[in-house]
Amino acid sequence: MTGTTVDISVREAEVLALLGEHLSNAEIGARLYISVRTVESHVSSLLRKLEVPDRRALAKRASETAGADRTHPAPVLPTPLTSFVGRSQERAELAEMIKTHRQVSAVGPGGVGKTRLALTVAADVAGEFADGVWFVDLVPVTDQGPAAVAGAVAGALGLGEQPGRGMDESVSAALADRHALLVLDNCEHVRDGVAPFLERLLATCPRLTVLTTSRARLMVPFERVYPVEPLSLAGDGESDAVALFLDRVTELRWPPDAVMREHIATVCERLDGVALAIELAAARWPTLGLDGLTAGLSDQLRLLSGGSRADDRHRSVRAALDWSHALLEPADRALLRHVSVFVSPFTADAAAEVAGSAPGVVADGLSRLAEQSLLAVQASPGRTEYRALETIRQYGTEQLTETGELADTRTRHLTWCLARAADLAVVEADWRARFDVVADDLRAALAWAADQPEQRAPAYRLARSLGELTFTRTFVGESQLRFEQAAALADDPAAAAAMLRQAAAVAGCRMRGDDMYRLHQAAADAARRAGDSAGAAVDLATAATNAHRFWSKFEHLPTRDETIVLVDQARELAGDDPAAQAAVALAEAGVITDAYGAAQGPADNDVPTTNAYAERAVELADRTGDPLARSAALDALTGARSWAGDTFGSAATARRRINLLTSAPDSPARTHELIDALGMATEAGLGAGDLTDTRRWARRLADHPLLAEVGHRATSWLLVADALAGDAEEVRNVSGRFLEAWQRAGSPARSVLGPAVAAVAMTHGLRGDHDARDEWDAIMEQLGAPPEHTYGYGAVFDAIGMLHTGRARQALDRMAPEPADVWKWVTWIWLHWYVALRAEAATLAGRPDAADRLAEARTVVAGNPVAEAIVERAQALLDGDRERLLATAAAFDAAGCRYQSARTLVLAGGDDAASGAAAVAALGFAPMAPAPRLPHR
Secondary structure, three states, X not given: OOXXXXXXXXHHHHHHHHHOXXXXXXXXXXXXXXXXXXXXXXXXXXXXXXXXXXXXXXXXXXXXOOOOOXXXXXXXXXXXXXXXXXXXXXXXXXXXXXXXXXXXXXXXXXXXXXXXXXHHHHHHHHHHOOOOEEEEEOOOXXXXXXXXXXXXXXXXXXXXXXXXOOHHHHHHHHHOOXXXXXXXXXXXXXXXXXXXXXXXXXXXXXXXXXXXXXXXXOOOOOEEEEEOOOOOOOOHHHOHXXXXXXXXXXXXOOOOOHHHHHHHHHHHHHOOOOHHXXXXXXXXXXXXXXXXXXXXXXXXXXXXXXXXXXXXXXXXXXXXXXXXXXXXXXXXXXHHHHHOOOOOOEOHHHHHHHHOOOHHHHHHHHHHHHHOOOOEEEEOOXXXXXXXXXXXXXXXXXXXXXXXXXXXXXXXXXXXXXXXXXXXXXXXOOHHHHHHHHHHHHHHHHHHHOOOHHHHHHHHHHHHHHHHHHHHOOOHXXXXXXXXXXXXXXXXXXXXXXXXXXXXXXXXXOOOHHHHHHHHHHHHHHHHHOOXXXXXXXXXXXXXXXXXXXXXXXXXXXXXXXXXXXXHHHHHHHOOOHXXXXXXXXXXXXXXXXXXXXXXXXXXXXXXXXXXXXXXXXHHHHHHOOHHHHHHHHHHHHHHXXXXXOHHHHHHHHHHHHHHHHOOOOOHHHHHHHXXXXXXXXXXXXXXXXXXXXXXXXXXXXXOHHHOOOHHHHHHHHHHHHHHHOOXXXXXXXXXXXXXXXXXXXXXXXXXXXXXXXHHHHHHHHHXXXXXXXXXXXXXXXXXXXXXXXXXXXXXXXXXXXXXXXXXXXXHHHOOOOHHHHHHHXXXXXXXXXXXXXXXXXXXXXXXXHHHHXXXXXXXXXXXXXXXXXXXXXXXXXXXXXXXXXXXXXXXXXXXXXXXXXXXXXXXXXXXXXXXXXXXXHOOOOOOOOOOOOOOO
């Protein structure tokens, strides 16, 4: 990069700073309250302006600026360290194939130049793809499954994992409507994962084109193969092969004459025109000269010509590598072998640990290897890193095998990885960046160690550490996988049970109820093998409880009869163990009496019995002293008190959960509990009219790292709280994140999103924006209309809108059912809102029984600051008591309900009506209907 500077906008600077924290696009969007598409645009612009190849490099250069504008997104392609030479025909042919076919594979032997050709062609055609070009190097991917490939692609795209869906689904959703080119490099070692991933991706992304490089074709539908041949040798001294050699020779002090060109052509011919072999030979020019090169290669190729590799297209590059290797000093040969175990760029200190040599000696050796083009150097102000091409890595690994050093070297690499994992146990400001630097090596070390019986113990430790680290990094899908892997590697069944419980908690965070259910039962089996009957009882009871408590997270919901069997088994195993007894009591409250209101629960709760079971569960959980067990039991009590109509008891119980969990040790189980507790406290707080704390808890949910990729779930209750508070501007801002995230998630028809959608629709209705209201009403139709919409939140939001426009009778009709007739659908959050608004509608509609309704409502909502003020305002209107009416405006302000305060002034009429109308307008709402004339009492 040059020393010139260019303008970077304020917003780009904000995005750049957050990229430096290794945040995903969705996390950046949530932090800055902008759309993911806008973040992508800024990232693309920054890549071009700062002239860096990818997100990782952009994070390193987060404080620098340079460049100019462009109309298409910048290709996210690595910047080659050397120029591209020749292959004009191949460039044109491959570019044309990419324009006419959706999936093209550039296939050829190692070292032939597939990657360089693919990168050059991708840059050539970048202008054809309006939504950009993206490059993914699959070398660091060690797992064979499609999920690992999808994870690598997601990282390049800046995607995080969305709870409730796999990475492949997230990638497909992100690229579904994009006209983009995706370049997947080095596919050969993960073909079994690439093939199914691409088959699904191409089927769901009709405007996407994929270019892959591989040593063998992928055998997927739509694949068109472009064979990458060695460089042309035609034209003697003017061939592409000669041009590459001359371009790579750094110390050629005179123009080559015809004789020299012929000699170089002979060398290139002996190397079969293979690009990597030619580059390695050119690197030896300064020390050997042309005669030395010719003699050395002639001898090396002769020695190999009759061997088993004579017909192998890799013969020439192997010969060049063997020859280059033979010319190294013994210490440098050993160093090249040892560093081949690194899959990511590494430092001299890291190489010294793995090689078992002094750092200074290793640093000198790495410099010499780089001079011979056997390693690439990536220098930055803070550190210098080295990287070996994949072909050289494979060669080094073969040399380790031949010398018998493979196991020892990989063991030292494994030890180094365990130390890095231990360093990462403490989360600091730059934690994400430090994790990302070593993550691929941790995975590679685990992949090797897991297959070595003698490494089972360190493999278990690394798998467990990776489970913890990837959870912190919010790679929750991998975290679950690693905890399950740790369980499989554990020699002690008690340790296996502990890992399976961790995996179950992560599955809960991922919205994978089926996995959570399976893993707790597997943990119970492991606990039995360990002789831990009480632990097995806890796991069985927890599996049964979770099937009811988190029923909406299941694809295949267990029946009530099935879960009752688990409760019976747990009861038999529990004995007198306090934790087991508490878990069984909670299962009885959740499964038998349905404290959670589960889909497979009985139609009508027996309220006194449910409450008694829940209180017993809390009592037993308190004896254990375990904050997670106590939180789960309090959740059951929250539900039980709700069904009993104890709104304030529910809210108080929900708050206790937050207090308990705030100081609990961090873990996946605690995170799962906390997210649920924040949601429940937000809902219960809304029911009690506590808008201040409710919005604070809802904001914590919206900002939670694990929910960053699912903005529709993260913001749903914040939208409800903001709408009821009358903050139209905040609703407009947050609803943009909700809508975009919901669409990126495939527009799931989840009824739990209904209150948020109805809240946004109501807000647009109050604003008089009928087009926006229609849009959100259409979304509501997609979600469906469950009973809680018809009788609960839907009735409340519709009534608020109707009362705003003076349609009191329609509002009363909308809330015609008595609360007792629609019991569950209003007793949870909406009882006080429903009762208060129903009484106000009766008053404004001039119903003769309005006074009786107000008296009944006052009893129900007593203690709820907002609902109480609504009832008080209606009573003042009925009584014609202006002073009392205006006092309710102050009550609304104190409760954080600005809309209702402004509404009160309009209803007061007279001089106050004008200030009320101004306040309504300032909130962004359309004019309110004037207050009706009510008979004075």
